[in-house]
Amino acid sequence: MVVPTAPVLIGLDWGTSSLRAYLIGDTGAELDVRARPWGIMRVPSGGFAAAFRDVAADWRARWPDIPAIAAGMIGSRHGWREVPYVECPADASALAAGLVTVEDEGRPLYLVPGVVVRVPLPNVARGEETQVVGALDSQPGLADHGLLVLPGTHSKWVTVRAHRIVHFSTYMTGELFAVLRDHSILGRPAAEDGTEEDGAAASADAFRRGVACARESGAEGVSGRLFTTRSLVVVGDLAARHSLEYLSGLLIGEEVRSALAGLHGAPPPSLVLVGDAALCARYRDALTSFGVDEVRVCEHAASRGLWRIAAAAGLIDVAAPPRIAHA
């Protein structure tokens, strides 16, 4: 492997279902990336330390002096060590001040705290706070007043003002989709359907039809419309093989509908999607259906956030100034 600039940091995004490791350069760029299916609920038998060594051993051998930092559920009570939540409003410095250390072979691994909001209802996040820090660093103008949407198993809608996370909400859209597909009657038509998928266009149509159903539900929301995932198939108005795309549209559409309803008619501030490109494309499509066209997508936010928090903690020297726009 050619390493164009000197690595300064090993960063881990260590969640419930997966572990991603980054070798990070002095401008915050990803010099190398590794993914393992070793979420905190399914680490190999050697435990967290063995998993860490396995994924980063050669990096640590070659650059023994660079620090290592990890964000995500690894800092939960089911992780390596529980790191107390930082109260919102919170910025990179507050997260840096809350770092907790675990030791492996005499060398520290710094764990990033999650964040908590308490009013009007409590919400907690672990991992997304780091992605938000990374996104603010790379997206000009976002840090003053922005709305960040981090789609996923538990989507987060994060409001930022003056570089601080001031509020966020959680939508269990990804988990809802998975449990309804795998364990409810709504997954059955697609599972029983033996025919081939007939193209991306038909899938996209079914997805958008679900989004439109959610949008048109207005103040009712989709709870009385989820069942149409089945009833449309029963009456012959939706092919079984497209029913999961329709369900995906219903659920993502409901997330967007509900979040926009919470803005009480105010136009959303500068909106940035953070995360996996394919999933962000789905959300961008849904947002467009709701008339929200000014949407940017930010990738590589986790590694950049780890780098920025490490810098705020004084663990590394940062060559580049903050808020460099990346591609």
Added chain:
Amino acid sequence: MVVPTAPVLIGLDWGTSSLRAYLIGDTGAELDVRARPWGIMRVPSGGFAAAFRDVAADWRARWPDIPAIAAGMIGSRHGWREVPYVECPADASALAAGLVTVEDEGRPLYLVPGVVVRVPLPNVARGEETQVVGALDSQPGLADHGLLVLPGTHSKWVTVRAHRIVHFSTYMTGELFAVLRDHSILGRPAAEDGTEEDGAAASADAFRRGVACARESGAEGVSGRLFTTRSLVVVGDLAARHSLEYLSGLLIGEEVRSALAGLHGAPPPSLVLVGDAALCARYRDALTSFGVDEVRVCEHAASRGLWRIAAAAGLIDVAAPPRIAHA
């Protein structure tokens, strides 16, 4: 067993997860009831015919001339024979006209059709149409203009005018609760909690707190609040052992919130809950929280509906006039 009046009908309420058999008298009263865990997805190895014989053999031997009728998923494509849906608006006569017969040992078993609505979105029901017919028969005034709520795995909200089912919606509340409890992160705190339940009052409080959260969500709905089932526990504001009661309140509250939002501010018409007494009590509690106080509860609707449809089909003579109020 003492049978005070002559039985005239064997009625089966045969759904996805259970089978209930009724021996029904000439006034529509239940003379005997049997329950088996033999829903259509889990009948014993002998199949539907063997299950029917097992549950009703002695009745059929003792009263060989009385007819037998069944409603529910037994008439679906996964049941004994598929019975085409009857289009709404539909009344007892339309259901009677749609009966389909299967034969067992040379004697017919009549299968009641389900109902379908197609606009604005399709909905299908099998079994609930029969309960509605039974409820209309026993609840004075309901048949002219009523709203019937049938809570369950798939709750139905049914609008009746002039004795006909004109529209209905489906809320997957019971199934959502089960899949979230058994397969999502929301069920984990309660499953991991080892402490004893500390009384019905605390449970009822947690349930009502969930209902209130749904009510206060307004046009947003609960999609961004489901996660509070977990986050309230994480921040120490809800005991893990009460979290499923809270979730039940959130989901039933969302069903009520959404259904009332669909009325666009109009007061609900005469509202009757149909079904299991404990579940109906939960819904009555939730409806009260939304200011809907005029709620009646109707039990024994399935047997009464089977009896009324059998009469409409001319299978039995009915001694009592329709719409006798029962306790």
